[in-house]
Amino acid sequence: MNQTTPADRTAAPPTERRTWRSLVASSEVDTRLAGMVAALLAIWLIFHALTGGGFLTSRNLWNLSVQSASIAIMATGMVLIIVSRNIDLSVGSLLGFLGYAMAVVQAHWIPETFGFGFDRPFTWVVALAVGIVLGAAIGAVQGAVVAYGGVPAFIVTLGGFLVWRGLIFRMGEQGKTISPLDSTFQLLGGGPDGSLGATRSWLLGAIACAGVVVSVWLSRRRRRRYDLATRPMAIDVGIALVACAAILVGIGLVAVGYESPIDGSPTGVANPVVILILVTLVVTYLARRRRFGRYVYAIGGNPEAAELGGINTRRTIMMTFVLMGVLCAVAGAVQTARLNAAVTNLGIQNELDVISAAVIGGTSFAGGIGTISGAVLGAVIMQSLRSGMVLLRIDSPSQDIVVGVVLVTSVAIDASLRRRDRRAVVTALLVGLAVAALIIQTGRQ
């Protein structure tokens, strides 16, 4: 989206076609995202070497995918909030509150009101629906105070951070741990049963590959119809092939390759990862193909211009918070289901992880810049660091130091890239790497 491409086929300089730079430009691949994928692969390879081959295993990568899912789900919504120059500090508390509320619904409200026990087919649906509606309503309240009340989002959500956590203790159970949960609801959290298994995983892969091919083809056809420049056919085919290969290799080696610790059968893609994929697709569609997303970016780029363009900026801002509330409910369901329990400290500090994921993923606090896929990658990068350090037996405080250093380094690199200051990029990278390496080396037990 950010690359310069001649709009007119006739205007394309034919002589420069063969250079690497023009090839990259004409492929319209997001170079920032490609850089992040490269960074992620580098982190994986380094940890793989440091752990003597313990990182790039099916088991570790499968766990990594499940552990990243909840933060990544929320990070997709946080991108839109930060892009429109706001912030949401309440997501961790909101997740805890909604997770607890969903547990109360299935363990107390439904049985006590209707006399239904667990394991009715609709218990999990009702619990999840209540969580999502409640999340949307709370998001609407916070968003309305920000957008219509004129209170800065930092303040509103700082209040929410305290309020939603506190309300867990006022919800009838006085903060007692609620466990176990409905057996179908539990499947949302993953685990050997909460995964797709081999057949359905391959089916998912096939659908994903077909989706990639169709979307590449559709976008090509649409641009043709309006006589706009299209990418060279070879690049389109190459992109589709690489994407399909990555999907199938990922499913084969990680998801199906991971054999269930219980019965040794192939586990398949875990449900939280399936949910994350769906959330990413939906939020990306909202961000890039709907007016809502266009307005969010326009507000972030120039609030005055958005207002003068006749955009209902207040409603748009409020809707970003509604979306965030819904995503907190989804992530809350995943975390509660995974624990098979609702506890009062669920989601503590998650707001920091979610914001960090968005920022490592290239979202700018100046507004207007950030991608959904970047934030998901950011969440995976953070979780990779943590899980690699766990394998190296580095204590949790040292892990925090490394994640903090990586957060600041990534933003410094991003800022230097935007200024096209190569020396600053290299300096930031080297300083960040040196500090992280020092902490990892001295933190090993």
Add this chain to the structure above:
Amino acid sequence: MSIAHDAPLVEMRDIRVSFGGLHAVDGVTVTLRAGEVVAVVGGNGAGKSTLMHTLAGAHPADSGQILIHGAPVTIANPRDARIHGVEVIYQRLALADNIDAAANVFLGRELRTRSGALDDSAMASATRDVMKRLNPRFTNLKTAVRSLSGGQRQSVAIARAVHFNAKILIMDEPTAALGPAETAQVRDLIGQLKAEGLGIFLISHDIHDVFDLADRISVMMQGRLVGTVDKHAVTKDEVLAMIIMGTRPGGAAAR
């Protein structure tokens, strides 16, 4: 809609706007004909921007009447103004830097497919077509507006106005932020829009711009209209005297 052929494109009659006790615009009457550029000039705080804001719907008038094609209209907000074919090109351009030219041209008025999704290809294509008319060298349809030159950004802002068949353009200091080459480009563009029959109100400080571009010049001072003069009937010094001292040149005043 029947159009009275002798009526001017825009007639603003006896417009008054006050902020508290301050009469920012105090009984001003101006007219604009199709294919004409009327410069609205005056010192800081003369009320020229406030006057134009009433036509743009950015700040409604307290009293007075606006007629378009001879028919009285109510303009309470920017949307009303657009319905009557009034488009504004603000001094700071009002573009969102982080999105591309087509997204800016259609901002707030996006084209959509049957499913309600944004139809980016259709918007890119329409933007390319309007740009062919305005600035044939403009090809950066997919670049964020941030990385365009000042003149190109101005073309995007103007494309945003003319694509929607604006009949009346308000341009606020269109050349203030531009270098000489780009200023020339924008001047060509204004000439072209004029030839296409648009009426343009030009708010400007630059007396050279005013004399190069305008057909008539309305001078304001402290919220009042000093007078409206035909460019060919006055000298720059006489206009400067109107702006600074509020004195009308003898016998040169024109409607």
